[in-house]
Amino acid sequence: MIRLSVIVPAYNEIATIEKILTRIREQKIQDVEIEIVVVDDGSTDGSREFLSENPSLYDTLLENPQNLGKGGAVKRAIEVSSGEYILFQDADLEYDPADYGKLTFPILNFGADVVMGSRFLAPAWTRIFYFWHKVGNGVITNWFNLLYNTTWTDVYSCYLMFRSNLLRADELQTVGWEQHAEILGKVCLRGTRCYEVPISYDGRSYDEGKKIRWYHMLPVLSTMMRVRLTK
Numbered sequence: 001m002i003r004l005s006v007i008v009p010a011y012n013e014i015a016t017i018e019k020i021l022t023r024i025r026e027q028k029i030q031d032v033e034i035e036i037v038v039v040d041d042g043s044t045d046g047s048r049e050f051l052s053e054n055p056s057l058y059d060t061l062l063e064n065p066q067n068l069g070k071g072g073a074v075k076r077a078i079e080v081s082s083g084e085y086i087l088f089q090d091a092d093l094e095y096d097p098a099d100y101g102k103l104t105f106p107i108l109n110f111g112a113d114v115v116m117g118s119r120f121l122a123p124a125w126t127r128i129f130y131f132w133h134k135v136g137n138g139v140i141t142n143w144f145n146l147l148y149n150t151t152w153t154d155v156y157s158c159y160l161m162f163r164s165n166l167l168r169a170d171e172l173q174t175v176g177w178e179q180h181a182e183i184l185g186k187v188c189l190r191g192t193r194c195y196e197v198p199i200s201y202d203g204r205s206y207d208e209g210k211k212i213r214w215y216h217m218l219p220v221l222s223t224m225m226r227v228r229l230t231k
Contacts, residue, residue, distance in 0.1 A: 002107060003033045004100075005083030005164065008058075009073035011041040013091040014050060021057040023097040024089065032104050035059045037077045042067035071175030074183075078169040087161040095158050099199040103161050106195035113166065113191025116152060116184075117159030117199035133203075136217055143221055144181070147228045148188050152196060155184060156220075159199055162187040177216040178223040185227035 010017055024036055036058040040048045062076050106112035141155045166187045174182045
């Protein structure tokens, strides 16, 4: 039996927070116990009140008095997570908890240290998204693979799962979009058994709340380099 801590940062996600937490609760995987850690990151749309009134949807709720960004929320959640493994879950329904079984398979069967969900490995389905996002993702992924001598196909997938003893929250130096690169770089350098599995994806449009922009790429690339050189 393994304990998996699912970290759910949420900022103004009142439209989807109940549905995503319900989907996580519905996941029943043999030999896997799921802990749900939610961080309300200073929401102003009623998300915080909803979460306070519905404690059955999660195991731990952290409330940031003001918006710290996803990176700040993730850092706080890692500090209190009790699982042997950690998995990140966005609250916006782009990624489906039904894929948890795929993600945990390499852990249960091969003793994986790190598992990444890829949107490009022939998933069951995927929503067509922006061409330039795929180009940017390709640049980031190829740069990471070059630096770390790996063969990932989708390093900026939300679904990153890793052994919790590979990373301490207090060693994270970033809180922006580049934090994902910092975490992945550190756990890949410390973990020897890394696996990738196909996942489904229902990406949002900009009108629906998509936030990432081209200029987020620059700190991501530099963070990958910094982590690799300061091993």
